[in-house]
Amino acid sequence: xxxxxxxxxxxxxxxxxxxxxxxxxxxxxxxxxxxxxxxxxxxxxxxxxxxxxxxxxxxxxxxxxxxxxxxxxxxxxxxxxxxxxxxxxxxxxxxxxxxxxxxxxxxxxxxxxxxxxxxxxxxxxxxxxxxxxxxxxxxxxxxxxxxxxxxxxxxxxxxxxxxxxxxxxxxxxxxxxxxxxxxxxxxxxxxxxxxxxxxxxxxxxxxxxxxxxxxxxxxxxxxxxxxxxxxxxxxxxxxxxxxxxxxxxxxxxxxxxxxxxxxxxxxxxxxxxxxxxxxxxxxxxxxxxxxxxxxxxxxxxxxxxxxxxxxxxxxxxxxxxxxxxxxxxxxxxxxxxxxxxxxxxxxxxxxxxxxxxxxxxxxxxxxxxxxxxxxxxxxxxxxxxxxxxxxxxxxxxxxxxxxxxxxxxxxxxxxxxxxxxxxxx
Amino acid sequence: xxxxxxxxxxxxxxxxxxxxxxxxxxxxxxxxxxxxxxxxxxxxxxxxxxxxxxxxxxxxxxxxxxxxxxxxxxxxxxxxxxxxxxxx
Numbered sequence: 001x002x003x004x005x006x007x008x009x010x011x012x013x014x015x016x017x018x019x020x021x022x023x024x025x026x027x028x029x030x031x032x033x034x035x036x037x038x039x040x041x042x043x044x045x046x047x048x049x050x051x052x053x054x055x056x057x058x059x060x061x062x063x064x065x066x067x068x069x070x071x072x073x074x075x076x077x078x079x080x081x082x083x084x085x086x087x088x089x090x091x092x093x094x095x096x097x098x099x100x101x102x103x104x105x106x107x108x109x110x111x112x113x114x115x116x117x118x119x120x121x122x123x124x125x126x127x128x129x130x131x132x133x134x135x136x137x138x139x140x141x142x143x144x145x146x147x148x149x150x151x152x153x154x155x156x157x158x159x160x161x162x163x164x165x166x167x168x169x170x171x172x173x174x175x176x177x178x179x180x181x182x183x184x185x186x187x188x189x190x191x192x193x194x195x196x197x198x199x200x201x202x203x204x205x206x207x208x209x210x211x212x213x214x215x216x217x218x219x220x221x222x223x224x225x226x227x228x229x230x231x232x233x234x235x236x237x238x239x240x241x242x243x244x245x246x247x248x249x250x251x252x253x254x255x256x257x258x259x260x261x262x263x264x265x266x267x268x269x270x271x272x273x274x275x276x277x278x279x280x281x282x283x284x285x286x287x288x289x290x291x292x293x294x295x296x297x298x299x300x301x302x303x304x305x306x307x308x309x310x311x312x313x314x315x316x317x318x319x320x321x322x323x324x325x326x327x328x329x330x331x332x333x334x335x336x337x338x339x340x341x342x343x344x345x346x347x348x349x350x351x352x353x354x355x356x357x358x359x360x361x362x363x364x365x366x367x368x369x370x371x372x373x374x375x376x377x378x379x380x381x382x383x384x385x386x387x388x389x390x391x392x393x394x395x396x397x398x399x400x401x402x403x404x405x406x407x408x409x410x411x412x413x414x415x416x417x418x419x420x421x422x423x424x425x
Numbered sequence: 426x427x428x429x430x431x432x433x434x435x436x437x438x439x440x441x442x443x444x445x446x447x448x449x450x451x452x453x454x455x456x457x458x459x460x461x462x463x464x465x466x467x468x469x470x471x472x473x474x475x476x477x478x479x480x481x482x483x484x485x486x487x488x489x490x491x492x493x494x495x496x497x498x499x500x501x502x503x504x505x506x507x508x509x510x511x512x513x
Binding site for chain 1: 464
C-alpha cells in the first residue's frame with residue numbers, strides 16, 4: 001500500500017460488544033499490513049490496550065500501539081487524539097491506523113474531529129499543535145467507521161434503563177447504541193453464535209431500518225474478513241451524517257408495514273398541537289416495541305418554539321427545536337418564503353408553520369393503533385377554542401442558563417437538566 | 426454582487442455545493458448582513474456547520490445586537506446559544 005495519506009478505521013460499539021476481539025483478530029489476520037493502533041479507554045488503566053498487546057504482535061515499545069486513557073475521544077480527549085495522531089505520524093511510518101473507541105463514545109464527534117482536524121473544527125489548539133503547527137489530518141484520511149453490535153445483548157440494550165457516565169455526561173445505553181448504529185459505514189453483528197437465526201434476522205431488519213446505508217456483516221468471536229473494515233473507502237461525512245433511517249423516512253415518508261421480521265416505520269404528521277397532559281401520558285406509556293422515534297412537535301401553550309423529540313430505547317430526550325417561522329417579523333418570514341417556496345403549500349392561515357412531524361420505528365407496532373393514540377393526544381375541536389394556558393404542562397422549559405441558575409434556589413428546574421425526561425413526576 | 430436575500434437563499438439551498446454555501450456566508454459577513462446571518466443561525470434543519478460559520482461571522486462583524494438576541498433565544502440549541510454568549 002503506498003499513498004499520501006494513511007487510511008483510518010474507527011471501531012465503535014457498546015461495552016462488551018467485542019471491539020477489542022475484532023481488533024485482535026484483525027491484527028492476527030492482516031500480518032502483512034503495517035497497522036498502528038490507538039486504543040481509547042475511559043479508565044486510568046487501559047485494559048483494552050493491554051489485551052491488544054497481549055493477543056497480537058504489536059507493542060507499545062515499538063510505538064505501534066498508542067493508549068489514550070482516562071477520558072473519551074468523542075469529548076474531552078478530542079485534542080489529545082489529534083496530538084497523538086500527529087506524534088505517531090512523526091515518529092514512524094506505517095500503512096494503516098485503527099482506532100478503538102471507548103464503549104461510551106459517540107462516533108459522530110470522533111469522525112468530525114478526524115475529518116476537520118484543528119484547522120476546521122472548533123477545538124482549542126493544544127500546546128503540541130501550537131508548538132509544531134502540525135495539522136494531523138494532513139497525514140490521515142478517515143476510511144471506514146465500524147460499529148460492533150452485540151447480537152446477544154441487542155434487544156436487552158434497547159430495553160435497558162441503565163446509563164453510563166462519560167465524563168460529566170450521563171448516557172443511556174439504548175440511546176448510545178442508536179447513535180453508534182446511526183453513524184457508521186459498516187455494522188458488525190457480533191456474537192451471532194449466541195442467538196438463533198430468527199433473532200438474527202430480526203436484528204438485521206432493525207439495523208437496516210435504523211441505518212440503511214451501512215454494510216451489515218455477521219461475525220462470531222469477532223472474526224471478520226479484514227476487507228470488510230479496512231481500506232473500504234466507504235466513509236463520507238455528509239452521507240454518514242444524513243444516513244440515519246429516521247432522516248430518510250422524513251425525506252421520503254412511507255409506511256413500511258410490509259417489511260420483513262415485523263420491523264416497520266411510519267411518519268405521524270399533524271397540524272394540531274398536542275395536549276400537554278395527554279401527550280405526556282402517551283410518552284410515558286409508549287409501547288416498548290417503539291425502538292426509535294425522532295422529530296419535532298407543537299405543544300399547546302408553547303406557541304413560540306417547536307420541541308424536538310428523540311426516543312431511543314427507553315430514553316426520551318426533549319430539546320428546543322427552533323422558533324416557529326410564524327413568530328418571526330414579517331420581513332424575516334418573507335426571506336424564508338423566498339428560500340423555501342414550498343412553505344406556502346403547508347402554511348396555515350392562522351397557525352402558520354406550527355405542527356408536528358414524528359418518525360416512529362419499531363417491531364410489530366400496530367400503525368393504526370399508535371396513530372390513533374397520537375391523534376387522540378392532539379387537541380379536539382373544543383380544546384382548540386379553549387384557554388391553552390390552563391392545561392397542565394409537565395414538559396421541560398428551556399431557560400437561559402443564568403436564569404436557570406437564579407431559579408435553582410427555588411423549585412424551577414434548568415433546561416439542561418430537564419432534557420432527559422420522565423414526565424410522570 | 427448578490428443581495429443579502431439571495432445570499433441567504435444560497436446558504437440554505439441544499440442543492441448548492443458546500444463551498445458555494447460557505448462563500449455565501451462569507452459574503453454576508455463582508456456585507457455586514459447581520460439579519461441574514463442571524464437567520465442562518467436559527468434555521469432549524471440546516472447543517473450545524475453553516476449555522477456555526479454564521480455565528481462566527483456575526484462575531485467577526487461584532488454584531489452585538491444579533492448575538493445578544495441569539496444568546497437570549499431559548500428556542501435555539503444550547504450549544505449555539507452558549508457560543509453566541511461567549512462571542513458577546
